[in-house]
Amino acid sequence: MLKKERHDYILNLINRDNRIYVTSLSNELGISDDTLRRDLTELDNKGLLTKVHGGAIAKSGISIQFTDRINTAMDKKQQMASKVIPLFKNGDVILLDGGTSNLAVIRQLPKELELSIFTNSFPIINELFNHTNIELNFLGGKVFSSSQVTVGVTVFQALQTINPDWVLVGISDVHPEKGLTCPDRDEALIKRAMIERGNKRLILADSHKLNTARTYQVASLEEIDYIVTEDNKIDYIKNNWPKYSYDVI
């Protein structure tokens, strides 16, 4: 049985029963407890279940659609996210906006990492409620329901009071000349304000939209320190946009 098959099997069980026990399941599958525990640790880190003493239980709140898990886009986002995690050290202050890429990063944060996180995204807060080592701060403002974030002047003002070590901004449209753009004005303004506050600025780029541009500019490429992409697109960026000083990781 392949590891991947096992993972699917485990997730199916979790989906059906809301829990699994290490000892009984390892027997059923004919593998050692250790292997199963390692599986559970992995799936926990991906945010697909919650590992507890004796087994694992379904994650509270969100019911995971089986199809979403196989979703390769999310797998790629998780790859991206895993490149970012090692950058963070205990005590770092991190500012994040909304978007699934940032959510993927949050889901992979080790439980023991001590961070201070500022965000205007409700899903991100939701994901962090039971990380005890993280000090959470929410940037209040007008609620933009469709994106599940806050926007507007209040967020702007709140941003002026913080100086994060890291800013993570998810951007779908990246273009060599036009830089980072997005289709909504309010969103662009907030993203820009965030980037201006950060010590190190990190862009999570959906690679399938490299070389595209939208109406509102968030920032130029010069203002960015790191651009994170999926593996296969790194060379592409390096070869074609060699004139800027950012690192591609």
Added chain:
Amino acid sequence: MLKKERHDYILNLINRDNRIYVTSLSNELGISDDTLRRDLTELDNKGLLTKVHGGAIAKSGISIQFTDRINTAMDKKQQMASKVIPLFKNGDVILLDGGTSNLAVIRQLPKELELSIFTNSFPIINELFNHTNIELNFLGGKVFSSSQVTVGVTVFQALQTINPDWVLVGISDVHPEKGLTCPDRDEALIKRAMIERGNKRLILADSHKLNTARTYQVASLEEIDYIVTEDNKIDYIKNNWPKYSYDVI
């Protein structure tokens, strides 16, 4: 049964009945009293319930995410909520704090009612994401994970800028002399600040805790315009606390 499952089960019961008894529940679960007591101690330390002699009771201000079951306690909260709804008119600005009572009000808001809502409660925002006629504003600040609200100076500042027509505050402990009290200092300060901002002040009182008091005072009864209770307690309040100027509805 996993420990975590037990904890979830306990929290569900607390959410439904507002109390549990050690002896009967340990029997029901087939575990020793000791184990259950240890569970309760843990959950108390996490701030999810209040351990008392003989069992545990629900903590004020907590909105627990186990919304799956309809139950008697919630039925009563819904009764309370339905008394509040008729007060609101199109265009009203409403300020709400966290807690299951307020959540019950929010759930009953007619979709066509046009309101502007300010809150520091994540569950309330979550409930309102797809009410198109409501303008939503979130009061940012330090996230208090166990209650799923924001607290602290930032919330305080944000409150200073608004003048709501209505303030709805959930309070579990109401006492004729000591007024409205709650067990957490930050929470008390925020509730107080909210009450000070409102034009009309409305208290949703969990009636089973009438005549009790906690450490931190939120407000005196004179400062309140309406107290909402469950049916059977109205007469009690009217007869026993006749010297104040609030309406009991």
Added chain:
DNA sequence: AGATATATTGCGGATATATGCAATTTTAAA
């Protein structure tokens, strides 16, 4: 193909956690 990295797995021992029992202390209600 063959050689070399990388990943996965199971095992043993050290450590940590969960649980029930018994003895003692505390609590609250008559």
Added chain:
DNA sequence: TTTAAAATTGCATATATCCGCAATATATCT
């Protein structure tokens, strides 16, 4: 104040987890 129920404490035991290591399997490269 008295008394029975409830809570706490220390302890023993069973179970679960973690860690390093070696064996095996799988992937990658020349």
